Every structure is written in structure tokens, then in C-alpha cells.
Amino acid sequence: MRDVAVVGIGMDKWGELWEKDLRDLYVEAALLAIDDAGVDHVDSMYVGCMTSGLFNAQEHLGSIMADYLGMNPIPATRIESACASGGIAVRMGFMEVAGGFSDIVLAGGVEKMTDISGDGATFALATACDQEWEAYNGVTFPGLYAMMARAHMHKYGTTREQLAMVAVKNHANGYHNPNAQYRMKITVKDVINSVKVAEPLNILDCSPITDGAAAVILTTVENARKLGKPIVRIIGSGQATSTIALHSRSDLAGMDATRFAAEKAYKMAGKTPKDIDLAEVHDCFTIAELIVMEELGFVEKGKSGPAVEAGETAIGGRIPINTSGGLKSKGHPVGATGVAQVVALVEQFRCEKGECQVEGAKVGLAQNMGGSGGSCVVTILEAE
């Protein structure tokens, strides 16, 4: 297996971007990544996207994106694993370069979510849960995470305030990210008093509906040195699944796919949770970040709420999480999110984060999951 490095990153402003369509978003991020890497060609490409069919009535994204990048006839493959589509696109690119099938791979993700109504978006996103046995009966994604939150509060005594503190921290970080969708600082009181979505979760516990894309260029470490780029290696990659329906899981306050994916990634990287300097995790809802912290081994089961309250995951804390603002503040164009997490880690290693810089960070972890946790991919990066 060949050593693989991330040599190019590309991401533009995220938000409600009415003037841009699906292909504009992907192509812009891809061109930024290609320019950043300084490569003159790409051998193969991936497009992470959850549901352009429902959001934009457009499938067949491999062809359209390669076409609009002027890259026909290279192979281009669309990856779908709900909100984990982007992270898995990066993993596929990593495997293709590591396996020797291609030398330079573009791995990007995109979602264009604001062309349809809020109700329509709620429906489209709910296709990532079990359509017949969850959605048919009226559950929504906030509803599923709300039930996890209630189970976590009941089992471990996690408080409403601790949930809110996740959002407060991520907005404090996103305030400094020029590409973030919602760059405003919020307070615990703001979160608790915001509009109810699915109790106990309010609107400020939820990641937003976002248009956006992100892309990375992957190549061999040998090639990266020739390009004169700072070396950021992918040293671990793990992927796992769990049941599609939340109700089928033995622990409603846990996420076993994240635990299994992390175990694989740690083993491959030869690292433990203690070796991780910072992480970008899938905070689609505030409760998600808490459960994920536990499943990644950053804290013991049930201790994530107190850890956030003690500032352990803030910048300057023991393990800074979501220094980019996370899904909560940066936005969550579902297919792009997993790629943007890798972009955020590389920016940290390149010391480009200004106010949010984690000094001396060398090892970072990205955790990206689909649905209510039915799929997960964990990527570990190390800077030289």
C-alpha cells in the first residue's frame, strides 16, 4: 500500500447560495483544490452527494461534474451514504491512490439544498432513515436525535445546558471562519429559548440547511514532495455501519458504527484517542457531538456533557473539537460535510486558522456519519 497525502484543499463560502447551482458549487471547490495542489491533471474523481435527485432532480453526478470540469473522459464516481457521502468519497480516493490504481485523485462533496421548500428538505433528509418503519410514522431527523438526547439525559444525567454548550462553542469557533454559513456568537440562553423543533432539541441545537461543496486532492507522499507541498498524510481510515433504524440499536444513547469505524482507523494509524490533537466531528445536532466524543474514546461513556461544560473541547482545551465551527455554524450541505472536515484539519496543520489555530497540532481526526448513525467513516491525518 502506498502512503497517501492531501496536497490540495478547496472550499468556498457556504450558505443559501441562490445564484449557484449544484455543478457550480462542486466545480468551484474542485478548481480551488486543484489550484492549491498545483497539479496539471487528475486521474480519477469522486463526488460525495446524498440526494441531488430529491433536492435538484439531478442524478448521474460523475458524468456532469467531470464534464463541467473539462475532465472527460476520466472516471468519475458518485458516492452516497447519506450525510457520510463526503467522508466516504475521501476514503475511496485514499484507497484508489494507496492501491496504486491512480496517482492523483480529486475527492469532493456537494449538496444544493435550498432549491426546495423547508418541508421538502425535511422529507428529502428523512430518506436517510428507514422510510417504511420510521418516516412513515412521522419521525424527522431532529426527532431521531431528540430521542437519542432524551435517552442520554435519562441514562447519564446530561443536562439541557450541556447540550446548548456544544452549539455555543461551535458558533464561537465558526464566528472566525469566513466560509461559515452562520457566523454569529450565541449564548446558552439563546439556545434554550430558541424555537422548539423536536423536544428537547431547539432550532439552535440543529445544523442548518446549506448549499456548499468542498474538495481535496490526494496523491502519493512521493508525489506530494515533488509538488513541494507540506506533507499531510492520511494515516488511518475506518468505515462501519449500524442498523438503519434507530429503534433497532441496543443502546439508544450510543452510536456503535462510530465506535467500530474509529477502532479500525486508530488501529491502522497506530494511534489511540490520547494521541489526537484536535478533531472535526459530525455535530448535525448538539447531542451528536456529545455521543460521538464518547464513541471516539475522547471521554468515558456518559462524561461528554461535563467535559464540554469544563471547556475541554474548546480551543485551548484538552481536545479541541470543531474548530471550523462544525456543522452547526459552518453549515451542513450533507454530501460536502465529510470533505470539509478534512479541509479544516489540513488548514490547521498549515497554521491558517488565525484566532482558531490549535498551536502545534500534528494529528487530527475527522468523523462523518450518515442518518441517525447507520454509517460512519473516521479519517486520521498526520502532518510532518
Add this chain to the structure above:
Amino acid sequence: MSFESVTPPRYARYIPQRYRLEAGYCKECDRYYFPPRKVCACGCSEMEIRKLPDEGELLTWTIIHTPGSQFQDQRPFALGIVELAPGARITTQIADTPFEDIKIGMRLKVEFRKIQSVGEGGVLAYGYKVVSV
């Protein structure tokens, strides 16, 4: 959006589960699957069809304030995960129960109810909801 329609074939296919709570049962590990499936996680593929008990325990719950378009007329509504038998859990609305009375661990009973109105014609789709015992 036409995708939201519960079409007649799709509706008819799930009548044994939505009307009668028919589940798969694995004798090897004394475990139920709802809906039935071909294989058990233990590897056994000899599943028997058994009707689930119509009473169970509430494991977790929420109150949905922003539902999908088919449920707008019912907002806000309570919804939870109820365990009816080992391994067999349902995600279902908790009907006719004041929100302040809902508690994890409470006993709930399954009833046959209208679930949603489908399409522009508003055709009714049925299934199960739970009420307090």
C-alpha cells in the same frame, strides 16, 4: 412532491405489519424482528412469523414541532420508541396522552389508527400508534 406518495402497491405490501403487527421470530436466539427479515444476525435463516404483543414499554420519546409535509395537520405530536418484545421495537406516535404524562418506562398499548393523508386527494394511510395503558 410526488415522491411522498404512499402508492397502492407500497401500501398493500406492509398490511401484515401495519394492521396485524406480524414479526419474524428466530427460535435459535429467541429474538423478534419487526418487520420480518430473511436472516437473523445469528446467521439462522429459519424465521417464523409471529404476531407481536400489543403492549410494551416506552424507551425514549420526543415532541415533534416541525414534521414533514404529510404530518403538518397533526403538529405538535409526541412520538417514541416502544419495545413490544425482545428485539422488536417500533417508532410510533404516542396518541391521546397529555405530553406532561409521558415518561420513559411507561406502559403503552398499540392501537390501529390513521397515520397520514397521502397526496393531493388526501387518501388516508393507516397503521399503528400507541396510547397510555
